[in-house]
Amino acid sequence: MSTTAVHSLWTTAAAAADPITKIDTPKIEYGQLAPTLIVVGAAVLGVLVEAFVPRKSRYHVQMFVSLVALAAAFAAVVALAAGDYGTTKAGIAAMGAIAVDGPALFLQGTVLLTALVGLFTFAERRLDPEAHGNRVDSFAAQAASVPGSDSEKKAVKAGFTTTEVFPLLLFAVAGMLVFPAANDLLTLFVALEVFSLPLYLLCALARRKRLMSQEAAVKYFLLGAFASAFTLFGIALLYGYAGSMSYATIARVVDGTVQDVTPALANTMGNDALLLVGAALLVMGLLFKVGAVPFHMWTPDVYQGAPTPVTGFMAAATKVAAFGALLRVLYVVLPGLRWDWRPVMWAVAIVTMLGGAIVAITQTDIKRLLAYSSIAHAGFILAGVIAATPSGVSSVLFYLAAYSFVTIGAFAVVTLVRDAGGEATHLSKWAGLGRRSPLVAAVFAVFLLAFAGIPLTSGFAGKFAVFKAAAEGGAVPLVVIGVLSSAIAAFFYIRVIVLMFFSEPRPEGPTVAVPSPLTMTAIGVGVAVTVVLGVAPQYFLELAGDAGVFVR
Amino acid sequence: MNPVNYLYLAALLFTIGATGVLIRRNAIVVFMCVELMLNACNLAFVAFSRMHGNLDGQVIAFFTMVVAAAEVVVGLAIIVSLFRSRHSASVDDASLMKL
Numbered sequence: 001m002s003t004t005a006v007h008s009l010w011t012t013a014a015a016a017a018d019p020i021t022k023i024d025t026p027k028i029e030y031g032q033l034a035p036t037l038i039v040v041g042a043a044v045l046g047v048l049v050e051a052f053v054p055r056k057s058r059y060h061v062q063m064f065v066s067l068v069a070l071a072a073a074f075a076a077v078v079a080l081a082a083g084d085y086g087t088t089k090a091g092i093a094a095m096g097a098i099a100v101d102g103p104a105l106f107l108q109g110t111v112l113l114t115a116l117v118g119l120f121t122f123a124e125r126r127l128d129p130e131a132h133g134n135r136v137d138s139f140a141a142q143a144a145s146v147p148g149s150d151s152e153k154k155a156v157k158a159g160f161t162t163t164e165v166f167p168l169l170l171f172a173v174a175g176m177l178v179f180p181a182a183n184d185l186l187t188l189f190v191a192l193e194v195f196s197l198p199l200y201l202l203c204a205l206a207r208r209k210r211l212m213s214q215e216a217a218v219k220y221f222l223l224g225a226f227a228s229a230f231t232l233f234g235i236a237l238l239y240g241y242a243g244s245m246s247y248a249t250i251a252r253v254v255d256g257t258v259q260d261v262t263p264a265l266a267n268t269m270g271n272d273a274l275l276l277v278g279a280a281l282l283v284m285g286l287l288f289k290v291g292a293v294p295f296h297m298w299t300p301d302v303y304q305g306a307p308t309p310v311t312g313f314m315a316a317a318t319k320v321a322a323f324g325a326l327l328r329v330l331y332v333v334l335p336g337l338r339w340d341w342r343p344v345m346w347a348v349a350i351v352t353m354l355g356g357a358i359v360a361i362t363q364t365d366i367k368r369l370l371a372y373s374s375i376a377h378a379g380f381i382l383a384g385v386i387a388a389t390p391s392g393v394s395s396v397l398f399y400l401a402a403y404s405f406v407t408i409g410a411f412a413v414v415t416l417v418r419d420a421g422g423e424a425t426h427l428s429k430w431a432g433l434g435r436r437s438p439l440v441a442a443v444f445a446v447f448l449l450a451f452a453g454i455p456l457t458s459g460f461a462g463k464f465a466v467f468k469a470a471a472e473g474g475a476v477p478l479v480v481i482g483v484l485s486s487a488i489a490a491f492f493y494i495r496v497i498v499l500m501f502f503s504e505p506r507p508e509g510p511t512v513a514v515p516s517p518l519t520m521t522a523i524g525v526g527v528a529v530t531v532v533l534g535v536a537p538q539y540f541l542e543l544a545g546d547a548g549v550f551v552r
Numbered sequence: 553m554n555p556v557n558y559l560y561l562a563a564l565l566f567t568i569g570a571t572g573v574l575i576r577r578n579a580i581v582v583f584m585c586v587e588l589m590l591n592a593c594n595l596a597f598v599a600f601s602r603m604h605g606n607l608d609g610q611v612i613a614f615f616t617m618v619v620a621a622a623e624v625v626v627g628l629a630i631i632v633s634l635f636r637s638r639h640s641a642s643v644d645d646a647s648l649m650k651l
Contacts, residue, residue: 229589
């Protein structure tokens with residue numbers, strides 16, 4: 001870093017004087033922020049529905065409100081993209097707080113579609129047997145009642161359902177829409193909390209295995225709060241370094257192209273220490289959210305304990321939003337530090353790919369297995385992040401879109417395989433599933449092959465794009481390790497397929513529930529996207545390629 | 553007084569909070585340590601704000617307080633529901649799921 005890059009941490013009192021006249025009238029581009037505003041509005045409306053609509057009709061009203069809001073928000077994203085806001089008209093909205101550009105719109109669209117499919121799995125009410133003549137969903141009758149107590153039995157008997165999950169889902173989606181589009185560090189932090197807090201609650205709301213669900217929520221909450229405290233301290237240090245929260249200003253200070261450097265005060269402090277420690281803490285918080293080794297410890301427990309529809313949504317959408325934010329931070333705020341963060345991300349990507357794939361081999365629970373598989377996938381996506389080229393961005397965008405639909409579909413299939421205690425998640429119970437329910441097993445096999453990256457599935461197209469970008473970006477050893485850990489990962493995916501199709505069904509094995517059209521749609525969309533993105537990825541690769549430029 | 557001293561204090565408080573999260577066993581105390589970390593961040597924001605002579609840091613401190621308050625609501629709800637079903641808020645007892 002040259003001496004001009006070192007800047008002043010102090011300003012004279014005169015510069016700060018007369019602050020009142022300098023405040024600009026806020027200018028909000030409501031049209032460009034429409035996707036987020038629609039979802040937030042619907043979430044608030046959902047809270048009012050909880051308060052004023054009679055209990056009997058709440059489920060249908062909430063379902064309708066959420067469905068309309070997510071569809072409308074997606075339409076708004078498509079309209080913005082069609083209006084060239086992703087390419088030529090890309091800009092910064094809301095007084096520098098939110099970027100409206102290609103990656104933001106692409107990821108917002110992905111999050112909204114994922115949430116729409118996730119909503120269908122949330123609303124499913126035909127999997128569990130009816131309780132006292134009432135259809136029940138995957139969520140606790142009354143979250144406040146103690147598991148196994150009289151009050152819980154009363155709540156079940158009265159037919160209560162936790163319809164609050166719909167507004168909680170919408171609040172989480174709203175945070176996820178802002179997270180990859182945040183253009184200053186404060187917005188980033190607020191969005192992080194807005195999408196995390198509803199997810200903590202959703203994790204605690206399972207109808208079956210409630211102790212496990214509450215345990216998962218406590219673990220997720222404590223570790224998540226711990227990680228976001230680190231993120232916030234990183235933000236504080238970056239603010240101390242640059243004197244601004246804006247991504248563009250921080251990037252200019254890092255580059256040394258900032259205008260108002262006062263050389264006399266330039267060396268009052270070891271500024272680079274603030275920058276390096278701050279950036280490390282901030283990136284650490286984001287890596288926690290994507291579930292990269294060594295910040296992955298929460299992933300298997302939370303994925304296993306949370307209600308399966310929540311797991312599916314969380315696994316898919318959180319990854320999309322968090323990788324979007326990580327890309328923007330690394331590419332917009334810290335491109336000047338590229339030679340510092342690339343080696344670190346190399347190491348993280350390698351241990352994430354290998355760690356996720358190797359530990360997954362020993363798993364005996366299907367949800368934990370998918371959790372470790374998601375860790376391995378975070379490593380593959382990180383390989384694309386490291387490329388630091390436009391094709392790196394677009395390959396990551398494509399991978400995220402492909403991965404999210406496979407994930408949500410796979411977890412939707414997990415909700416179908418049930419025994420007396422709810423979902424039968426232990427792998428031994430899945431033995432011979434292909435003999436008893438060939439269709440369900442075949443669909444799950446398609447998802448597993450996509451996870452493994454077998455050609456003609458979306459997983460292959462995504463992995464190919466990411467590894468190609470990484471190789472072009474000069475990370476050939478990373479690609480070799482990536483292919484190696486893909487092979488390790490393929491082993492346990494294939495093992496599950498072999499277990500389903502080539503072993504004898506156990507006499508006391510689980511049954512496969514017949515779902516309503518809601519879950520069928522979710523699984524159908526997952527299979528369709530997996531096959532289409534695998535067979536004809538060109539259009540979507542071009543779409544991601546067009547969306548691959550950040551605005552600053 | 554030199555504002556840099558407040559930064560040292562903030563770093564110290566943050567470290568105490570982080571250490572507390574790692575070594576304490578009661579979920580409520582762990583959570584209080586997280587809050588201590590957030591408040592250390594607030595102190596750092598305000599100190600930097602004074603040093604830079606702009607108000608951004610002070611505004612952010614308010615946002616952090618609101619976020620911390622929201623986190624308390626969610627966190628206590630989860631911890632209390634765990635306590636009511638297990639009669640213990642120890643993070644060591646919550647071990648149904650293991651590798």
